[in-house]
Amino acid sequence: MSQIAGAFEDRRIRLVRAEAIVLRRRDLGEADRILTLFTRELGKVRVVAKGVRRPLSRLGGHLDLFARTQVLLARGRELDVVTQAQLLESFLGLRHEPWRAGWAGYLADLTDRATADADPQPALYDLLVESLRMLATGADSFVIVRRFEMRLLVLLGYQPELSNCPRCSKRLRPGSLAYAPEQGGILCAECVGSTANEIPVSVGAVKALRFLLADQWHEVASRPLSHSLRIQVEAVLRAALEALIGGPLPSATVATILQQPEENHEQPATPLPGTSS
Numbered sequence: 001m002s003q004i005a006g007a008f009e010d011r012r013i014r015l016v017r018a019e020a021i022v023l024r025r026r027d028l029g030e031a032d033r034i035l036t037l038f039t040r041e042l043g044k045v046r047v048v049a050k051g052v053r054r055p056l057s058r059l060g061g062h063l064d065l066f067a068r069t070q071v072l073l074a075r076g077r078e079l080d081v082v083t084q085a086q087l088l089e090s091f092l093g094l095r096h097e098p099w100r101a102g103w104a105g106y107l108a109d110l111t112d113r114a115t116a117d118a119d120p121q122p123a124l125y126d127l128l129v130e131s132l133r134m135l136a137t138g139a140d141s142f143v144i145v146r147r148f149e150m151r152l153l154v155l156l157g158y159q160p161e162l163s164n165c166p167r168c169s170k171r172l173r174p175g176s177l178a179y180a181p182e183q184g185g186i187l188c189a190e191c192v193g194s195t196a197n198e199i200p201v202s203v204g205a206v207k208a209l210r211f212l213l214a215d216q217w218h219e220v221a222s223r224p225l226s227h228s229l230r231i232q233v234e235a236v237l238r239a240a241l242e243a244l245i246g247g248p249l250p251s252a253t254v255a256t257i258l259q260q261p262e263e264n265h266e267q268p269a270t271p272l273p274g275t276s277s
Contacts, residue, residue, distance in 0.1 A: 014075040018042050019088065021128055022067050023108040027053065034079070035063060037071065038111055040125040043118050047073060049082045062087040066094055066104050068129055089129075093136030102255030103141050107131055107148055113245040114152060124155050141259060142230055143221040149237040150212040158244050160236070161185025162210050167194060174203050179236045181243045199239055205232035 023044075024036035031053045038044050052059045062069050062085035072084035094100045111128055115121060131148045138144055153159055164171055166185035175189035178198040186206055192198065201209075208229060211219040225233070242248055 015083070016042065016073045016075060016080070017070065018073065019068070019070050019125075021108070021125070021132070022063055022065050022069070023112050025063075025065060031057075033063075035082070036112060038108075038115070038125060038128065039071075039120075040122050041120060043120040044112065044115050045073075045080060045118065047071075047080045047082050048076075049085075052082075059085050064090065066091055066101075066108060066132060068132075089133070091132045091136040094132070099141065099255060099259035100135050102251070102258040103145055104132055104135055106145070106249060106251040106255045107135075109249050109251045110149070110152065110241065110245070113249065114156060114241075121155065124152065127151050127155070140221060141255075142225075142234075143217055146220075146233055146237060147212055147215070147217040149241055150209070151215065153237075153240055153244070154213070156244065158184070158240065159213065160209070160240050162206060162213055165191050167191040172206070177201050177203070177206060179239060181239045184240070184243075197239070199232070199235050201232050201236060202229065204229050205236070208233050209236060 018037075018039040018041040020037040020039040022035055023038050025033050028034050028048065031051045033049045033052050035047050035049055036044065037047060049059050049063055051057050052063055054060075059082060063071075063082070067087060068089040068091070070086045070088055071082050073080040074083050091104070094104050107128060111124070115124070127148060131144055134144045135141060160179070161184055162172075164185075165188035166180070166183040167187055168191055170188050170190070172186055172188055176192050177189065178187050178192045178200050179185070180187050180195040180198050182195050182197065186201065187194070187198065192200075204225075208220050208225060211217065212233075238248070238252070
């Protein structure tokens, strides 16, 4: 069948073609698998890949975890069935170190938890593909993962407020600052202590978050951040995401543990230029 842009549906034979990332998979019976696919055209769907675990299956090598693949689905009453698959990108580098696969698993889990079934999010799909590609080749998972977290919040309409206090609306200035998950932003010095579960943050952490919000992640990547700044940035984004998805993801802890042997010693703090609090 010819390659086409976008999904198509033949109402007579009920076939749909889509580009997909394999987010999850679990065995079914002796040879089948149930896959959770995040597709560019259809959103998140759960499908059956029949016979995929057999040694001579034509589908097997095209439906690996995190693979980017083009699938042809036969629409079913409960679950669609994968009838064809063509591997587009394997992100082979994710298999080179455990921490790369660990963070890929976290991004997949986060995408799964943050999206509804059959709700197309093409911009988020493109972000996931780009982030997996960067994880497969990049050296600093911190910037890649934090950028994905921030862009996910923005794309889903939960952009954190980093310029004005969400409680009193005053412009943020240097001083005692804190992120308030319930307010969805950074509190000014006058409002710090007024809400529960506040996360103290420094001016440097706010600047790094602003660069990520503006998708100027190269500014963060080009200047080594101290361990303290990294902890603050991560804590803010995790709190914002947990408010969205309803709790923490164990895969984040697993990925952090896998990366610990790979991490370098703490680097000295480097001021981030250009943005005032």
